[in-house]
Amino acid sequence: MFRRVVNSRIIATFLMFMLLLVLVGFRDFMLFFVLLFGGYVLLDRFLTVRRCLVLGGCAWLAVILLGDIFAVNTAGRIISIDYLFTFCGFLLALAVCGAFFIGRSMYYYGFERGQTDADFAIARHMIDRLVNHPDEWRDLDGDYLETESAISRVRERERLAAQALKDEASRKDDLVTYLAHDLKTPLASVVGYLSLLQEASDLPGEQRARFTGIALEKAHRLDTLIEEFFDITRFDFHDIVLTRGYVDLDLMLSQVVEEFYPALSEQDKSARIDVPCGLTVLIDGDKMARVFNNVMKNAIAYSYEGSTISVTAERREGGGVRVRIENSGDPIPAPKLKVIFEKFYRLDAARATNRGGAGLGLAIAKEIVTAHGGSIACASTPEHTVFTIDLPA
DSSP states (O other), rough: OOHHTOHHHHHHHHHHHHHHHTTSSSEEEHHHHHHHHHHHHHHHHHHHHHHHHHHHHHHHHHHHHHHHHSSSSSSTTOOOOOOHHHHHHHHHHHHHHHHHHHHHHHHHHHHHHHHHHHHHHHHHHIIIIIIIIITTTTTTTHHHHHHHHHHHHHHHHHHHHHHHHHHHHHHHHHHHHHHHHHHHHHHHHHHHHHHHHHOOOOOOHHHHHHHHHHHHHHHHHHHHHHHHHHHHHOOOOOTOOOEEEEEEEEHHHHHHHHHHHHHHTTTTEEEEEEOOOEEEEEEHHHHHHHHHHHHHHHHHSSSOOOOOEEEEEEEEETTEEEEEEOOOOSSSOOHHTTTSSSTHHHSSSTSSTTTSSOHHHHHHHHHHHHTTEEEEEEEEEESEEEEEEEEEO
């Protein structure tokens, strides 16, 4: 509850407005407006500024209110204040903010230091028992059980990590095999139709245009498969670099949906967008566009023909933005929901790659959203499958 209050954009904005009203007033309206606008930009972008305004602003306003009660000569201001109480309130605000951030830093430092000291204590105890006093039998069972339990936990973590790497490598090898096999089909079609066009020079114009269109379509498919190969070889998002800026989500999501208009029309599907005008969020526009593109592509691929895909976005009450992409299709089983965001995973491994990709789209989406400090999740019922993307303020 405390965190929601100090992180609240609404409370911070209200306190800033009240402070400016008390300290500046409407007599200098231009200065009031400039400070209000500049302060809002800062508190909207930086969480630390928001917390300082809430904590320090409450203390400052409380002291000013106290000064207003006891002030004697306060004429000439919209809200009467005493200079001494104003200055004291400013000092108290600095003290409150400083105490909060210093206390938080000391807590995290103490927590990490405590964990480190505990690890060293356990290590010293093991060395003392197993190396320095191997012949001492007092409390032997308990010590060895503790040691065996710790070693077993480490071994289990290593086993799970090794198994995850092995499974990922196996899925990657399978995908490479699938893609290599599927490269032959569009390539053979391109060669076949182009050879026919070259040999049969007297083909009617309509048939020639049809064969050319098929060859072009297969060439585009070939290009897509080659891009999948490149994604497999270069997929490493451990060092993601974000270039953040304020992005209009209504415009971005509309552009993403517009790009899929041919695919939607081909399958008699449609998309509905419900995003408030002027809804902005601080993100890397290029990378988040890829996230929405990948999720939208998945929604189209696994939805029923003639269905409608819903794209909505809203500002959450506690701050941040939530984007939902919902489609009607076959439900995703619960076990598959747990691994749907893993690399090289496809819902149907036996499905031809003319519909599914290399199984990287959702994994890439998760990595990018996580780098933004957000989260992505999927929920599926017999009626709908919903991807939810939460982005921080």
